[in-house]
Amino acid sequence: MSHASECLEKIAAQRAQWGDKLLILGHHYQDASVVACCDAVGDSLELSRIAAASNADRIIFCGVRFMAETAEILCYDGAEGRQRRRSVWQPAPNAGCPMADMATGEGLEAAWQTLQKALPEDVLTPVVYVNSNAEVKAVCGKHGGAACTSGNGHHVVKHFLALGHRILFAPDQHLCTNIMRELGYPPEAVALWHRDIPGGGLSEEQIRSARLIAWDGCCPIHASYTTSDVTIARKAHPGAELLIHPEAPSAVASLADKTGSTKGIIEAIHRAEPGSSFIVGTEDHLVERLKQLPGKEIHALRPILCEDMGLTTPEQILHVLETWDEACRVRVPEELIPDARACVERMLAL
Ligand code: SF4
Incomplete structure (x- = not known):
């Protein structure tokens, strides 16, 4: 028996012993060998919801850190969401997200304070992409903001703009620029906050407009x-429909027939007539899996791979199952939980 199939067999044996007290979740960008070990595969928010609704005591999250953290945040309940109900484990604890790491809680707090001072007559609401670290979600929640996903971003941004609020959006400049363009706002309605320049590198006039x-x-x-x-x-x-993830730059996304979240892209392809042909602009593990769909012709816009998503292996899943190594345990600091949870729950309620 090969090493790979021996490993899968050991995982299946451990899995069977735990029954519904264990849940193994995997993001769409995981390798096929990892997906084969998972009870459910989905996007980050979908998986966090599954985690929160399950009866499992232990959740193994195959993805990057912010995803496992979001599951941990939603797995709290009790008075004010302060009670840890179940434990979340990340087989590759070094798998982070370079984009999420581009924003810190301290940086977002300083930006919000500076901008709110420059806009004394306005309500400045933070909106953070769910692809952000827990401390960033906590700052957002503390100032009355909400999280969003690439699927519901239009809805969340539209909601706060309709209330007359201005928005501080972090950390993905391209997602929010694409949302604003698709909502019909001109380019000057978006100003770019440069995190390494004091005052964000923005003039008072740029902030006000x-x-x-x-x-x-x-x-x-x-x-x-x-x-x-x-x-x-x-x-x-020629003739293939071009679907691009909205984390792509606006100049590229505006050339797509449709921009769509990971889930949106998958659903559009599933719904299409047999014989339909697509060019897909997103992470290649997913594109390769979509290519297996019968009756659909799928091409990668250009193969792109997220190294962090590729760090998880079946061997690491087995390591967690055999040792419950504390180094793989995800622990969002308790003081961040109420505000971070408010940020995510506000999105779910919108
Ligand atoms: S593809 Fe990788 S780097 Fe990009 S948002 Fe997802 S986890 Fe982060």
Whole structure:
């Protein structure tokens, strides 16, 4: 028996012993060998919801740190959400998200204070992409803001703008720029906050004329797409529908037939007529899995891989199952939980 199948067999044996007291979750960007070990596969928010609704005592989250943290935040309950109900484990504890790490709680707090002072007549509401660390979600929650996903971002941004609020959006500049463009706002409605420049590098006039101030973070993987990638792919696959994840730069995303979250892209392809053809601009583990769908022709816009998502292996899952190594345990500091949870729950309630 090969090492890989021996490992899968040991995981299955451990899995069977735990029954419904254990849940193994995997993000769509995980390798097929990891997906084969999971009870459910989905996007980060979908998986956190499954975690929160389950009866499992232990949850193994195959993905990057902010995802496991969001599951941990939603797994609290009791008075004011302060009681830890179950434990969350990350087989690759070094798997982070470079975009999430581009914003800190301290940095977001300082930016919010500076901007709110410059806009004394306005309500400045933070909105944070769910792809952010727990301390950033906690600052957002403390100032009355909400999280959003790439799927519901339009709805959340529209909600606060309709209330007359201005928005400080972190950490992905491209997601919010794409949302504002698709909502019909002109480019000058978005001002870019440069996190390494005092005052964000913005003049008073730029701050006052912006409806949304965008943190200057990005997903280095999706942001690497260029307009030439689109030209080359369209030429190679004429007639194929182009679906691009909204973490791509606006110049690229605006060339797509549709921008869509991970879930949105999967659903659009599933719904399409047999024989439909697509060019897909997102992480390659998912694109490769979509290529297995019968009756659909799928091409990568250009193969892009998230190294952090690729860090989890079946061997690491087995290591957690056999040792429950504390180094793999996810522990969001308790003092962050109430505000971080308020940030996520406000999104769920909108
Ligand atoms: S694909 Fe981008 S946003 Fe997702 S985990 Fe990797 S770096 Fe972060």
